[in-house]
Amino acid sequence: xxxxxxxxxxxxxxxxxxxATVCLLALLSCLAALVLLLWQVLSHGIDWLSWDFIRDLxxxxxxxxxxxxxxxxxxxxxxxxxIISVPIGMGAAIYLEEYAANNRMRTIVQTNIANLAGxxxxxxxxxxxxxxxxxxxLERSILAGALTLSLVVLPIIILASxxxxxxxPPSIRHASFALGATxxxxxxxxxxxxxxxxxxxxxxxxxxxxxxxxxxxLAIGAVAYVPFVPSSLSDEFTALPIQIFNWSAxxxxxxxxxxxxxxxVLLLVLICLNAVAVFVRYRTSKQIRW
Amino acid sequence: xxxxxEVLVVVSGAIMLLATLAGCSSSHSAGGGAGTSTxxxxxxxxxGSSTVYPITEAVAEExxxxxxxxxxxxxxSGTGGGMKKFAAGEIDICDASRAIKQKEADKCAAKGxxxxxxxxxxxxxxxxxxxxxxxxxxxxxxxxxxxxxxxxAVKKWSDLNPDWPQEEIRLYGPGTDSGxxxxxxxxxxGEEKACRADYTASEDDNVxxxxxxxxxxxLGYFGYAYYSENKGKLKLLxxxxxxxxxxxxxxxxxxxxxxxxxxxxxxxxxxxxLKQPAVRDFVKFYLETTDQLSTEVGYVPVSDQAxxxxxxxxxxxxxxxxxxx
Numbered sequence: 001x002x003x004x005x006x007x008x009x010x011x012x013x014x015x016x017x018x019x020a021t022v023c024l025l026a027l028l029s030c031l032a033a034l035v036l037l038l039w040q041v042l043s044h045g046i047d048w049l050s051w052d053f054i055r056d057l058x059x060x061x062x063x064x065x066x067x068x069x070x071x072x073x074x075x076x077x078x079x080x081x082x083i084i085s086v087p088i089g090m091g092a093a094i095y096l097e098e099y100a101a102n103n104r105m106r107t108i109v110q111t112n113i114a115n116l117a118g119x120x121x122x123x124x125x126x127x128x129x130x131x132x133x134x135x136x137x138l139e140r141s142i143l144a145g146a147l148t149l150s151l152v153v154l155p156i157i158i159l160a161s162x163x164x165x166x167x168x169p170p171s172i173r174h175a176s177f178a179l180g181a182t183x184x185x186x187x188x189x190x191x192x193x194x195x196x197x198x199x200x201x202x203x204x205x206x207x208x209x210x211x212x213x214x215x216x217x218l219a220i221g222a223v224a225y226v227p228f229v230p231s232s233l234s235d236e237f238t239a240l241p242i243q244i245f246n247w248s249a250x251x252x253x254x255x256x257x258x259x260x261x262x263x264x265v266l267l268l269v270l271i272c273l274n275a276v277a278v279f280v281r282y283r284t285s286k287q288i289r290w
Numbered sequence: 291x292x293x294x295x296e297v298l299v300v301v302s303g304a305i306m307l308l309a310t311l312a313g314c315s316s317s318h319s320a321g322g323g324a325g326t327s328t329x330x331x332x333x334x335x336x337x338g339s340s341t342v343y344p345i346t347e348a349v350a351e352e353x354x355x356x357x358x359x360x361x362x363x364x365x366x367s368g369t370g371g372g373m374k375k376f377a378a379g380e381i382d383i384c385d386a387s388r389a390i391k392q393k394e395a396d397k398c399a400a401k402g403x404x405x406x407x408x409x410x411x412x413x414x415x416x417x418x419x420x421x422x423x424x425x426x427x428x429x430x431x432x433x434x435x436x437x438x439x440x441x442x443a444v445k446k447w448s449d450l451n452p453d454w455p456q457e458e459i460r461l462y463g464p465g466t467d468s469g470x471x472x473x474x475x476x477x478x479x480g481e482e483k484a485c486r487a488d489y490t491a492s493e494d495d496n497v498x499x500x501x502x503x504x505x506x507x508x509l510g511y512f513g514y515a516y517y518s519e520n521k522g523k524l525k526l527l528x529x530x531x532x533x534x535x536x537x538x539x540x541x542x543x544x545x546x547x548x549x550x551x552x553x554x555x556x557x558x559x560x561x562x563x564l565k566q567p568a569v570r571d572f573v574k575f576y577l578e579t580t581d582q583l584s585t586e587v588g589y590v591p592v593s594d595q596a597x598x599x600x601x602x603x604x605x606x607x608x609x610x611x612x613x614x615x
Contacts, residue, residue, distance in 0.1 A: 060348045060587065139380065140365075221375070223337065223365035225347045227354060236335070236363045246366070249340075249494050251519035251588065256496075 041267070045260025053261055057227045058243070062254035067262055070243035072229040073142065074211060074269065077239055080146030081153065081210050086203055088150075089157030093199075096158070097165040098187055117155035124151045125219025133220050140221045143233040148216050153206040160202020164195035197285040204277035208270050214241035240266045332568020337365035338372025338385030339469050341513055342555045344587040345411055346385055349576045352583065356575065360568045369469040373558075377401055382563035383573070386556040387413070387469035404561045406603045409596045410576065411584035414538035415474055415551040416517035417527040422506045425454050428528035428535040431550065434478045437461075437509075442486045447507065455507075461489035462498040462510030474511055477550040499524070511551075514538055515588025543590040554596075555589065561607050570608055577604060 048062075056066020100106045128148030138144040168191050176186040217239055224246045226238040240262060247259035336346055343366050350362035367375065369386045376384035377397040390398075390407065398405060417434070419426060425447070429437075433451075437444045437459070447454035464471045466483065476482045492498055495512045502508040503523045517524055517538075528535035531549035542548035557576065563569045577600050581591040592600075 057354070058347075059351055060344065221337070221365060221367060223363045224343065225350060225362070225364035227350065227363075228361050249496060250344075251495065251499075251516040253519065 041260045041263045044257045045262070045264045048257050048261035049264055053258075054265070058225055058238075062252060062258050065247070065255070065258050067240070067243060067265055069226045069229055070238050070240045070262070071265060071269075073226070073237040074240040074266075076142050076230050076237065077146050077149060078207060078211060078273075080143065080233075081149045082203075082207060084146060085150040085153050085157055085206070089154050089203075089206075090161050090199065092154075093158045093161030093165060094187060094192075097162050098183070098191065113155050113158050117159055119155075120215075121152045121213050122215040122219055124148055125216030127151065128216060128220045139234070140223065140236050141234045142230050142237040144220055145217055145222060145237060145239070148220055149210045149213060152213060152216055153210050156206040156209065157203055160205070161195070161199045164198025164202065165191060167198055168194045193284070197281045200277055200280045200284070204273055208273055211270060211273070212241055212266070214239070214245050217242055218245075240269070332360050332566060332571075334360060334362045334383065334563075334569050334572045335365075335381040336362065336383040336385060336557075337367050337375050337381045338383075339369040339387040339555070340366040341387040341413060341469055342385035342410070342557065344515070345555070345580060345584050345589060346383075346557070346576075348583040348587055349572075349579055352579055353572060353575050357568075357571055360572060362572060368467055369472075370467075373397075376405070376558060376560065377403055379403055379560070379562075382560055382566075382569050384558040386558060387553065388473055389554075389556065390558060405558045406561060406564075406607045408557050408559065408573075408577065408600045408603060409554045409592050410557055410580045410600075411555045411589040411592060412543050412546075413553055413555055413589050414514040414543040414548050415470065415477075415511055415553070416514045416538055417509070417511045417529060417551070418502055418517055418524040419509050419527055420502055420506045421523065421525045423525060426451075426527065428530055430530040431478060431532070434529070435480070438463075438475070438485055439479050440484050440486055457507045460501070460505045460508040461486075462501040462508060463489050463491055464495065464498070464512060465491040465493040468493060470511075470513060473553050474551070477553075513588075514543070518588050540585075540590050544593060554592070559604075559607070561610075564607055573604060574608075577601060 053066050054071065055068050056064060057068060058070075059065045096106065096110065100109075125148060128144060128151060132138045132144040132147045133140060136144075138147075172190050172194065173186055176190045181189070222238055222242055223236055224238060224242060226236055228235075230237045244259050244262040244266065247255045247262060250256075336350075343364060346364050350364055353360060353362060364385075365372070365381075369384075369388055372381070372384040372386065373390065373394045374397075375381045377394060377400075379401060417429065429450070436442060437450065438461075444450060444459065446456050446458055448456045450459075463474070463485070466485075471485070472482050475485050479485060490498075490501055495516045498510045498512050499516055499520050502510040503520070509527075517526060526537055528537040529548065529551055530536070533547075533549075536542050536548045538548045538551065543552045546552050557573075559569070559573055564573065577597070581597070584591050591597075
């Protein structure tokens with residue numbers, strides 16, 4: 001082997017190792033940021049986290065402040081947003097993937113949805129304020145909040161569901177048609193079950209985003225102090241991110257720790273949501289056999 | 291087919307779980323309310339200034355013990371945002387860190403919203419520096435104006451006073467949506483919202499506090515409550531409004547000798563809403579407790595005269611409403 005070739009080879013090996021190191025560093029810095037965040041939140045907030053904290057109403061005394069109304073508000077929002085946005089999002093995705101003709105109109109719609117997914121959530125908040133709060137006269141109700149959040153997550157759900165539908169091999173559809181199934185039967189019995197794990201992942205991610213949104217809710221006028229748990233769709237509400245934001249903006253240092261405790265609760269809810277997603281994925285994907 | 295069924299069960303199960311959780315806690319609260327009082331529920335909607343928010347929140351919290359049947363919600367849209375909702379008749383009470391503007395009053399009149407104005411507390415704006423700053427104890431209003439006016443030429447401490455260090459002043463102040471910003475610029479610069487642009491602005495006063503704590507050459511301003519929570523870490527400046535150097539304190543703010551940075555805080559109550567017993571009870575309770583509660587959250591109670599005037603306004607509005615209805 002010539003000297004030149006050996007040199008070249010050594011250089012490639014070095015590059016390869018360097019690239020691996022850079023990627024590892026990228027991963028480590030991600031992890032470091034996460035660990036730092038968790039450590040900071042936990043060290044500040046864990047002492048304030050108690051059963052009373054979950055159960056108590058908001059208060060101006062850090063020791064008495066609780067997160068009950070915000071937690072209930074967030075769960076209401078999650079439930080309603082799921083009910084509103086999932087059927088619409090999945091329906092739109094199925095239409096675009098399975099029914100819509102591949103023409104210019106579809107391209108335009110598709111591009112718009114992709115763009116909408118990147119629109120800052122505060123913009124949806126302003127739209128929600130005009131459309132739901134003022135025009136439809138829903139006022140600052142939990143229904144207006146859920147509708148606004150649905151707007152925020154719809155593009156994400158549609159895109160994720162489309163991705164999942166596209167991952168189903170066309171041969172499955174062809175086989176189903178070949179056996180005499182109608183389009184509806186093919187979608188309902190073959191395509192949908194096969195794409196559900198992927199769809200679920202997208203939906204849960206979208207819901208996690210909705211759970212953490214404060215800006216659109218602030219824009220439609222979600223209030224900071226709500227001493228009661230919503231019991232109907234027209235009730236006023238507050239949510240976890242709003243309550244945390246409110247606490248962290250206060251002058252008293254103790255409230256910053258209370259905010260940290262609130263963040264822990266928010267993270268726990270998120271982890272529970274993600275656990276459900278993993279479980280559902282596991283159960284559904286195990287049963288797909290092609 | 292089996293796959294689909296199971297998935298549906300799991301998904302709907304998850305939703306049901308969420309709904310049940312929320313439902314559980316809601317029935318819990320309804321039970322608690324019913325146990326202590328059998329009166330009909332009433333709702334009071336308050337929104338507006340984040341400066342007044344702590345007082346209103348404290349009043350609402352104390353009210354829970356006396357009138358558990360009244361449900362008070364308090365928002366923080368800022369004075370301007372609150373006034374918009376107030377004029378549209380969306381809320382019963384507007385928290386305000388400044389008096390209502392003529393334009394806003396006109397809007398209320400156009401929509402047929404009549405109101406009474408109640409002075410509930412005073413707030414002093416604290417001008418603060420870092421404790422390690424040992425050269426400055428007091429600034430005149432002129433110096434503050436030079437410092438904060440648009441296109442200000444003051445870059446260094448030595449630009450304010452040649453004896454002071456040739457170090458750049460780091461400025462911290464509230465963002466432009468804040469009522470505090472409106473008030474400070476009007477009182478110091480002379481024109482509302484007229485302010486230099488090259489300073490660190492934040493709607494979160496804690497950011498300003500931290501900024502001043504961390505820099506020896508910093509100067510910032512914000513509500514007195516944020517100073518009193520961080521007394522050891524900040525140095526309070528006196529302000530000379532023409533009659534000597536005055537530092538903000540309960541006495542100087544209440545007597546309005548801390549000029550021009552003392553300001554009254556208001557609530558605006560819709561007289562239409564006062565027809566509802568819940569709103570009436572809430573406002574009555576507000577006026578009874580605001581002295582104690584405003585002190586507790588870091589503000590200064592209003593003078594006896596102002597309290598007297600509040601009572602008269604309230605009694606008059608409440609009694610005419612009773613007579614009319």
